[in-house]
Amino acid sequence: MDFKPFIDGLQNDLKEANLMISNPVKRANHAIRLSHTLLSLLRKSVVKDGFESIDKEIAFFKTIKTVPSAKLIYHSQIRSFELEFPKGNTNTQRKFIKKRLNRLNRFYHQHMDFGEYIESGRTHFDEKYFTRKYLNSFPIVSPHFYFHDPEFNTPKDMLLAEFMGFNSFLSYLQNRMIDQSKIAIGKPFDLNTQISLQWTATKSALTELIYALHYNKVINNGNTDIKEIALAMQQVFHFDLGDFYKIFSEIKSRKISRTKFLNDLASGLQSHMDNAEE
Known part of the structure; x- marks a missing residue:
């Protein structure tokens, strides 16, 4: 199956939602539903048809499945952040944002070797990282995914999705910190x-x-x-x-x-x- 139209469709739907839904929690809920739906569709296709080659299996779990998985993680983080964001003064809000940034930094530090592997464009471990036959060869390192579906998970596909989702969430937090700084010092800031x-x-x-x-x-x-x-x-x-x-x-x-x-x-x-x- 050609998965690209489905990925493009998700990206377009999320862009549309970003324009149409102003409330961040409602927008995140909508994005989570879209991502879940696409992941379910992808799983059915993989279980039914499998892959013609190892290379195609690697490509799917490294570049296709990680897109909706990363969006799911990113918008789940936003939803949690916005629901828990304190209603108190600016200093309290800034401390809250800093705690979330510290969590991300701990994640990056814990997985720095894998992060360096991905960022450097290396591929020599791709078969072990992104095919299902090696699923039980690696320990589960993410606290968010206790159960791995042997038909739809590889040792590292969800970890890669976390990197992608957290990178987007990092930018989100940095922008929120900038907004809080502008409020604190009384400078003009964006209408939104x-x-x-x-x-x-x-x-x-x-x-x-x-x-x-x-x-x-x-x-x-x-x-x-x-x-x-x-x-x-x-x-x-x-x-x-x-x-x-x-x-x-x-x-x-x-x-x-x-x-x-x-x-x-x-x-x-x-x-x-x-x-x-x-």
């Missing part, structure tokens, strides 16, 4: 870290606003994709819009006042200005 604004109108209202901004080309001279505008608005206002394409379709089907919210905005502003002049 603001905490003071909350959208309190309807999803339809926000959708009207997003489409109006997009089609009037008032952002980046109209060179910004509507998905990006939708993501930015959801992040700024801490509001999960959901399927805004469907919402817009419902707006277009209205029989009366398809731009009700925008009309109300203009009317409210006009009324305020009229009252101010009296």
